[in-house]
Amino acid sequence: MSETKTALVTGANKGIGYEIAAGLGALGYRVGVGARDEARLGTAVEKLRSAGVDAFGVPLDVTGDRSVTEAADLVERRAGRLDVLVNNAGISGPTGPGWVQDPTTLDLDVLRAVVETNVIGVIRVTNAMLPLLRRSASPRIVNVSSSVASLTRQADPDVEIGPVMAAYAPSKSFLNAVTVQYARRFTGTNILINVACPGLVATDFTGFQAPRTPEQGAATAIRLATLPDGGPTGSFFEDDGVIPW
Numbered sequence: 001m002s003e004t005k006t007a008l009v010t011g012a013n014k015g016i017g018y019e020i021a022a023g024l025g026a027l028g029y030r031v032g033v034g035a036r037d038e039a040r041l042g043t044a045v046e047k048l049r050s051a052g053v054d055a056f057g058v059p060l061d062v063t064g065d066r067s068v069t070e071a072a073d074l075v076e077r078r079a080g081r082l083d084v085l086v087n088n089a090g091i092s093g094p095t096g097p098g099w100v101q102d103p104t105t106l107d108l109d110v111l112r113a114v115v116e117t118n119v120i121g122v123i124r125v126t127n128a129m130l131p132l133l134r135r136s137a138s139p140r141i142v143n144v145s146s147s148v149a150s151l152t153r154q155a156d157p158d159v160e161i162g163p164v165m166a167a168y169a170p171s172k173s174f175l176n177a178v179t180v181q182y183a184r185r186f187t188g189t190n191i192l193i194n195v196a197c198p199g200l201v202a203t204d205f206t207g208f209q210a211p212r213t214p215e216q217g218a219a220t221a222i223r224l225a226t227l228p229d230g231g232p233t234g235s236f237f238e239d240d241g242v243i244p245w
């Protein structure tokens, strides 16, 4: 088996995903840079290579069956197996002032699109990559979610959890719940799967109105992507530790 480990990061052309790719690359991983737009993909791969990362481009729209199947074929040709999958690609859907998504007036097409990307997209990519992950000695899967998806925190009036977001927050709660099902299914295997919250990060996603840098936002996902054997699985982490579901 090749010594060099291979990671695939979805939505890696910018923001937190780009920094996860850069961070894993700096640790010596060969990195598949997943992105849906060819030009943005090319630019990111060039930038990562200039920084010394062994990066290769993986055209990948998580909402497309064919795109995801072709991405798995490409990773197999390039690397033969996959050691790390980071499901980072995500969308909030349109929001009103203050990032509010009002449940009482929610456009159901927005809800469908958000779930399609943030939940179904993750399942689609994970299942397509699983045969390659199973060839790794220590497969790791990281799903990038958000602390706003914590039902425990949302139910606690003493916790400042941010605006009402009727499509985005439940989509990430759904993603968290799905991650737990995968962890249960992987019991007795060497696959570790966890959820990472990056914190509030200055990216396109937040209109760059947030306190944390994308590098800071990438740190928890990188830590979970590089867990040692026997590490935690089926848990939800931020920098400070475990987030309650």
Ligand SMILES: NC(=O)c1ccc[n+]([C@@H]2O[C@H](COP(=O)([O-])OP(=O)(O)OC[C@H]3O[C@@H](n4cnc5c(N)ncnc54)[C@H](OP(=O)(O)O)[C@@H]3O)[C@@H](O)[C@H]2O)c1
Pocket (backbone or CB within 6 Å): 010, 011, 012, 013, 014, 015, 016, 017, 035, 036, 037, 040, 060, 061, 062, 063, 088, 089, 090, 091, 092, 117, 121, 144, 145, 146, 147, 197, 198, 199, 200, 201, 202, 203, 204, 205, 206, 210
């Ligand atoms: N920023 C925050 O404060 C924050 C907080 C908590 C959680 N998160 C989560 O962190 C992750 C990354 O967010 P970010 O802040 O880095 O946002 P971002 O800068 O908007 O980046 C999102 C990435 O996802 C990609 N993407 C969206 N839909 C896709 C699709 N259908 N197929 C493939 N790629 C797709 C985007 O590609 P394009 O460039 O083509 O649009 C982009 O590369 C998301 O899952 C988000 O929910 C972010």
